[in-house]
Amino acid sequence: xxxxxxxxxxxxxxxxxxxxxxxxxxxxxxxxxxxxxxxxxxxxxxxxxxxxxxxxxxxxxxxxxxxxxxxxxxxxxxxxxxxxxxxxxxxxxxxxxxxxxxxxxxxxxxxxxxxxxxxxxxxxxxxxxxxxxxxxxxxxxxxxxxxxxxxxxxxxxxxxxxxxxxxxxxxxxxxxxxxxx
Ligand code: 5GP
Numbered sequence: 001x002x003x004x005x006x007x008x009x010x011x012x013x014x015x016x017x018x019x020x021x022x023x024x025x026x027x028x029x030x031x032x033x034x035x036x037x038x039x040x041x042x043x044x045x046x047x048x049x050x051x052x053x054x055x056x057x058x059x060x061x062x063x064x065x066x067x068x069x070x071x072x073x074x075x076x077x078x079x080x081x082x083x084x085x086x087x088x089x090x091x092x093x094x095x096x097x098x099x100x101x102x103x104x105x106x107x108x109x110x111x112x113x114x115x116x117x118x119x120x121x122x123x124x125x126x127x128x129x130x131x132x133x134x135x136x137x138x139x140x141x142x143x144x145x146x147x148x149x150x151x152x153x154x155x156x157x158x159x160x161x162x163x164x165x166x167x168x169x170x171x172x173x174x175x176x177x178x179x180x181x
Contacts, residue, residue: 002164005155005171009148014129014157016051018145019085022126023055025143030094035059037093037120039086041111043165044067047157048128048145052098063088067107078172080110091119096143100158101129109138112139129153129170152178 040049066084126143133150155167
């Protein structure tokens with residue numbers, strides 16, 4: 001385990017197993033749909049969207065959107081801004097937003113409303129992690145990997161100041177790592 005990690009919350013195997021289950025659920029729900037468009041929210045969802053896409057049986061198109069994040073802080077500012085928009089016209093498409101973690105829910109509430117205005121045939125949300133204690137915005141997560149406690153986590157795509165994304169597991173960052181900055 002990395003020295004900056006207090007403890008491992010989800011081992012890589014647990015994540016992989018759950019991602020496969022989510023893919024099966026999505027495959028079942030979209031059995032009549034020829035092609036799905038997965039929209040990954042950069043950068044935290046990268047590992048998740050790749051593993052999810054690999055487990056899906058149907059045609060999958062990928063696109064990415066980047067929105068303003070916390071920067072180097074560990075709490076949201078509540079202000080959401082599109083930094084990089086989609087390359088695809090999503091009107092008439094079956095879209096699934098793929099997000100790493102839902103905390104206050106502000107990011108997803110904004111994204112959902114933003115993409116809904118572009119008239120997709122359907123729009124659902126798939127998130128790997130949920131911290132329900134912290135929710136302030138009203139968002140429905142259609143496909144959820146895991147509920148987690150209110151701790152700041154990194155790994156499997158999730159970062160702190162661009163570090164730790166490459167860890168294969170999801171772990172709780174030692175508070176002294178971010179307090180020390
Ligand atoms: P929300 O808008 O729901 O408060 O925040 C969602 C975003 O905050 C996520 O996409 C993620 O970028 C970031 N975030 C929230 N909690 C954590 C966490 O525990 N670890 C990391 N690395 N990012 C988090």
